[in-house]
Amino acid sequence: MIATVTMNPSLDQHVVVVNLVLDESNRWISYRREPGGKGINVSRVVCELGGDTTAYGFVGGFHGDLLKTILKQKNVPCDFTSIKGETRSNFIITDLKSHRQTRISAPGPEIADGELKKLTVKINSIKPKPKYMVFAGSVPPGVPVDIYKKIIEKTKSLGIMAVLDSADQWLKEGVAANPDIIKPNVREAQALLGVELKTEEDIIYAVKTIVSSGIKVAAISRGRDGMIIADKTMVLKVVPPDVQVMSTVGAGDSSVAGLVLKLSQGGSLEEASRLAVAAGTAATLTSGTELCHKADVEWLLPQVMVEKLLF
Ligand SMILES: Nc1ncnc2c1ncn2[C@@H]1O[C@H](COP(=O)(O)OP(=O)(O)OP(=O)(O)O)[C@@H](O)[C@H]1O
Ligand SMILES: [Mg+2]
Incomplete structure (x- = not known):
């Protein structure tokens, strides 16, 4: 099984407009809500390709409920850790005239210490033990910057192959644990x-x-x-x-x-x-x-x- 961990998922809201005019009222011609977050995307693709996977991570509030519902509809197994805050929503605007895609991302909800502990306990005790665990994406506020390092050290000590796909300080700190x-x-x-x-x-x-x-x-x-x-x-x-x-x-x-x-x-x-x-x-x-x-x-x-x- 391939477990994925998304610390900072989002409910992506995607609108397509024919010709985006700034400072004007625009109308969309299509609107989609998709589960977002890099680990969740990995799980979705593993599922699409016929593999066995479960998505882990934090979800909360109305957006979190919606995200779980959509994943269920798509038959993507997930076992999230509930948080008090509201899962973020990112916006993507595709402009057909200019062929430009504009993304507006939110930082994500604050994670409490107890919530982080709940997630780490959960992913360290998955049964049967996954072969691979994929850590992907950014980390929400309140989570220490070296979180991937700590979790990857633990993952490896459990005999699980650790995969890291992140950026900036999270990647820099995470590689110190030598992910696989x-x-x-x-x-x-x-x-x-x-x-x-x-x-x-x-x-x-x-x-x-x-x-x-x-x-x-x-x-x-x-x-x-x-x-x-x-x-x-x-x-x-x-x-x-x-x-x-x-x-x-x-x-x-x-x-x-x-x-x-x-x-x-x-x-x-x-x-x-x-x-x-x-x-x-x-x-x-x-x-x-x-x-x-x-x-x-x-x-x-x-x-x-x-x-x-x-x-
Ligand atoms: N313009 C393109 N044409 C063909 N294949 C592409 C193109 N862009 C990306 N790909 C495919 O997707 C893979 C990953 O692309 P990329 O290097 O853009 O990843 P990334 O920057 O990590 O993307 P993400 O934003 O999803 O994290 C590439 O190795 C290639 O197979
Ligand atoms: Mg990438």
Whole structure:
């Protein structure tokens, strides 16, 4: 089973307008509410691809109830920890005329010490023990910045493979616990390593650096160029075919889902990175906050190029 932990989920509200005019009253032509949050996205994609997963994390208030209801409708198993605060709601506006997508994100509710304790006790006692636990996304106010480090140390001590997909200070602090897998994008990897990653050689050097620091698998995703991924034995360059992109929202989360799902099934790094890139690219074929469809992943899979680079 792949457990995912989303500390700061959201109820994403997505509107599409024909031509957004600032300072005017605009009308939407479509409105969708989707469960948001990186770990939840990973669980949704694992489900879509036929894997076994449960989403953990904090939810509260009216938005939290709605989020659980929508996940239930989508048959995504979840076992959240209730909080007193209200789960945040993020807004996404797609403007058809300019092809621009504007995102307005909320910081999230304050988490009390007791609530954090409840979540950690819960995820440390999941039965049967999950094979992988994915920690993804930002951390809400009130939660210590080194939370991922602490939880990942515990996860690893329980014999569960820990995956971290976060950014900024949460990624920086979290890598100190040597998670088994990290998947930053180029921007996040630059911030983590404190260097510019301009060329392919720079990225190859970066994944090798991360692996030699003690992390088993380092994948740096690079949008339309796919990803560069390494473990102790190899570096792979994984490139998707050209596609007509609708929206890149959730592409990275979809690639984490593909990667972890295949590895949890005993697949090789090559097979896992192929599924990762196929799932990420499949997510770009759907509009707004919608994630990948299994049928798209299946036709993309044989078209993903995997090249083994000299180590
Ligand atoms: N423009 C694109 N064309 C084709 N595939 C894409 C494109 N953008 C993203 N992808 C696919 O999605 C994967 C992850 O993309 P990206 O590097 O943008 O992740 P991310 O920045 O972590 O995304 P997220 O915002 O979901 O966290 C890529 O490896 C690739 O497979
Ligand atoms: Mg990402």
